[in-house]
Amino acid sequence: MQEIKSYVVNFRMVKTASLIIKNISLIGGLVGAGKTSLLQAMAAVLTGEIVSGNLVTKKTIKKLIHRGEREAMIEVENSDSKVTAIYPACTLSSEGKTPPKASGIAVGLDNLLKMKTKDRQEYFAEFLKSSPTMDQLSDAIGKILTSEQKTKLAQNIQGLGWDAVHLNMRDSGARKKGGWENITGENYGSKKAENWMPEGWTADLMKATVESLEKEIQAANEWVEAAIKDQAISQSEMERLTILADDEDNLAEIRHKLSDRSTELGGDLNRLELKSGGINVSKPYFCPNCDIPLGINKSGDIVAVNKNITKLEYEKQLKEQTKLEKDKLKIQKQLTDIRKKYDANETKFQAAQRAVKMLNKITSQSPESETADIDDVKNRLVIAQHRLKMFNQKSEAYEIHKSILKLASVVKFLAPDGLRLTVLNTALDEANNKIRELCVIADYPIISIDPDMDILYDGSSHLEASTGEQFRIKTVLQFFISQIEEPALIMVDVNVPLDSESNNGIINLAHYINIPVLIAMTIKNRESLPPIHSIDGGRVYWMDDGNLEKINGQAVNGQAVNGQE
Structure with missing residues (x-):
C-alpha cells in the first residue's frame, strides 16, 4: 500500500496542516476547526478540479484563501510523484511518473444518492463497463434488422453514442407515423394499422398485383378510346356535315352543267381543228413583177412554185386561218376554266356525298345509347384507377406500419431502460x-x-433512509467504487452525527480495503477519538483553529508542529 503525504497552507479554514496516510488516518476536531477545508484542499488536487466541483469559480477564487493571507498552497505526494496547487494563481503542477489521483466519488465530492436516476444509470454503465457489445445488440435485435442494417446501426452508435441514436430512431418513428397518417387520412394506431383498408376495398384486391391492376386500367382506357372514336361527333361537326350534305344536289347540278359545257366546247374545238387542217397557208415569196409565187430549190436556185395561188387568194386564206386560230385559243381557254371549276366542284361534291353517308350512319344510331355506353366505359376506367390507388395506398401504408414496428422494437432496445439496462443489471448482480x-x-x-437504479437500504429506498443511514449508504458505495478504481486515496468526511456503530463500520471498511483512507470526524474532545493506533499505519490527528496536530498513542501527548508530521 502506498503512503500518501499532504501539506496544506492557508486554504479556507486551514492555516497549516501536514499529514501522512498509509493505512488509516483519522482527523478529529470540533465544528469549524478546518477538517472539511483540509479534505476539500486535498480533493481539489487529487481530482484536478481546482476551480470547479464543490469549490468556487475562478472569479471568486480568493474566497479559498485563508482570511488575511495572500496565497494558499496544497501538496499531495506519493512515493515517486507530487502534485501542487497554488491559489489565487490557480495553477496545478505535477512531478514524477505516477502523480496521485482520485475520482470525485473516492474523495467524497460526488454523491451517487444525489444523482438523477438517468445519470446514475449512465454512471454505473460506464463505471462497470457494462455498455452492450455490438454482438449483444445484434443478438437482441435478432431478425428485426438485416445484417447490413445492424452493421450501420452499430457504426452510428459508435460514432454518435447510444442516446443520440436512440433519439434519432425515435424521431424517425414519429416521422413515419406522420407519413402513414398522410396516406390514410387517419390517426395512427398499431392495431388499426395492422388491418387498415381504404374505403371501397374489395376482397379480390387481396390477390391482385400492381401489374394486374395496371392491365385493368389499360383495358378500360382502350374501351374509352374506342367508344369516343365511335361517337365522337360534336354538335359543330353535325352542323358542318349538314351544310355539306344540303349542298349535294346543287353541286350535282353544277357538276352536270360543267360536264355538258366541257363536252360542247370539246366538240367545237374538234370542228375547228378539222376546218383548219384543210387550209394551207405556207407563206411564199411573190415576184414583184408578175405576182408569181417563188421558192428555192435544193440547188439554191429561185424557181416558180404553186402557180395556181395568187397573192390575193393567199391573203384571204391567211385571214381565215388567223381567225380559226383565235377561235381555238378562245375555246381552249374556256375548256381550261371549265375543267378547274369542275375539279373544284367535284371536291365539294364528293365531300357532300361523304357528309350524307356519315349523317345517314349517325342518324341510324340511338344517341341515348351511345351516351350511356361512353359513361359506362368511363366509369369502368375510374373504378380501375381507384382500385390501383387503393391497392397502392394499402401496400404503402402497410410497409410504413412494418417499418414503424421495426423502429419501435429497435428504439426499445436502444432506450436507457432497454438493452443497456439489461446488460447493466447483469453487471449489477456482481x-x-x-x-x-x-x-x-x-x-x-x-x-x-435495484434494476430501476434505486439504491436500497435494508430493502427500502434510500429516499426513506435517515441522514445517518444515507451516510452509511454513501460510504459503502464510495468504498465499493474505490475497490475497482484503486485511487491514490479515499477520503470520508463524517459531517453528520453518527452513532458508534456507524463510526466503527467506517473504520472497519478503511481497515479492510487496501487503499489509504483519510477520515474526518466531528468529535467533542481528543479523549473521544477512536483508538486506531493499533491498526498498522494508523494515525490520529486533532484539528483546532486551522492547525493540524498529530496525536501519538491513545493518550494526548502530541504537540502542534506547525503543519509538519
Whole structure:
C-alpha cells in the first residue's frame, strides 16, 4: 500500500496542516476547526478540479484563501510523484511518473444518492463497463434488422453514442407515423394499422398485383378510346356535315352543267381543228413583177412554185386561218376554266356525298345509347384507377406500419431502460455481491442497487433512509467504487452525527480495503477519538483553529508542529 503525504497552507479554514496516510488516518476536531477545508484542499488536487466541483469559480477564487493571507498552497505526494496547487494563481503542477489521483466519488465530492436516476444509470454503465457489445445488440435485435442494417446501426452508435441514436430512431418513428397518417387520412394506431383498408376495398384486391391492376386500367382506357372514336361527333361537326350534305344536289347540278359545257366546247374545238387542217397557208415569196409565187430549190436556185395561188387568194386564206386560230385559243381557254371549276366542284361534291353517308350512319344510331355506353366505359376506367390507388395506398401504408414496428422494437432496445439496462443489471448482480460483502464487514444492513437504479437500504429506498443511514449508504458505495478504481486515496468526511456503530463500520471498511483512507470526524474532545493506533499505519490527528496536530498513542501527548508530521 502506498503512503500518501499532504501539506496544506492557508486554504479556507486551514492555516497549516501536514499529514501522512498509509493505512488509516483519522482527523478529529470540533465544528469549524478546518477538517472539511483540509479534505476539500486535498480533493481539489487529487481530482484536478481546482476551480470547479464543490469549490468556487475562478472569479471568486480568493474566497479559498485563508482570511488575511495572500496565497494558499496544497501538496499531495506519493512515493515517486507530487502534485501542487497554488491559489489565487490557480495553477496545478505535477512531478514524477505516477502523480496521485482520485475520482470525485473516492474523495467524497460526488454523491451517487444525489444523482438523477438517468445519470446514475449512465454512471454505473460506464463505471462497470457494462455498455452492450455490438454482438449483444445484434443478438437482441435478432431478425428485426438485416445484417447490413445492424452493421450501420452499430457504426452510428459508435460514432454518435447510444442516446443520440436512440433519439434519432425515435424521431424517425414519429416521422413515419406522420407519413402513414398522410396516406390514410387517419390517426395512427398499431392495431388499426395492422388491418387498415381504404374505403371501397374489395376482397379480390387481396390477390391482385400492381401489374394486374395496371392491365385493368389499360383495358378500360382502350374501351374509352374506342367508344369516343365511335361517337365522337360534336354538335359543330353535325352542323358542318349538314351544310355539306344540303349542298349535294346543287353541286350535282353544277357538276352536270360543267360536264355538258366541257363536252360542247370539246366538240367545237374538234370542228375547228378539222376546218383548219384543210387550209394551207405556207407563206411564199411573190415576184414583184408578175405576182408569181417563188421558192428555192435544193440547188439554191429561185424557181416558180404553186402557180395556181395568187397573192390575193393567199391573203384571204391567211385571214381565215388567223381567225380559226383565235377561235381555238378562245375555246381552249374556256375548256381550261371549265375543267378547274369542275375539279373544284367535284371536291365539294364528293365531300357532300361523304357528309350524307356519315349523317345517314349517325342518324341510324340511338344517341341515348351511345351516351350511356361512353359513361359506362368511363366509369369502368375510374373504378380501375381507384382500385390501383387503393391497392397502392394499402401496400404503402402497410410497409410504413412494418417499418414503424421495426423502429419501435429497435428504439426499445436502444432506450436507457432497454438493452443497456439489461446488460447493466447483469453487471449489477456482481456489483451487489461485492457491496453486500462490504456491508457485512461494516456490520451494516444490506445495501443494493435495484434494476430501476434505486439504491436500497435494508430493502427500502434510500429516499426513506435517515441522514445517518444515507451516510452509511454513501460510504459503502464510495468504498465499493474505490475497490475497482484503486485511487491514490479515499477520503470520508463524517459531517453528520453518527452513532458508534456507524463510526466503527467506517473504520472497519478503511481497515479492510487496501487503499489509504483519510477520515474526518466531528468529535467533542481528543479523549473521544477512536483508538486506531493499533491498526498498522494508523494515525490520529486533532484539528483546532486551522492547525493540524498529530496525536501519538491513545493518550494526548502530541504537540502542534506547525503543519509538519
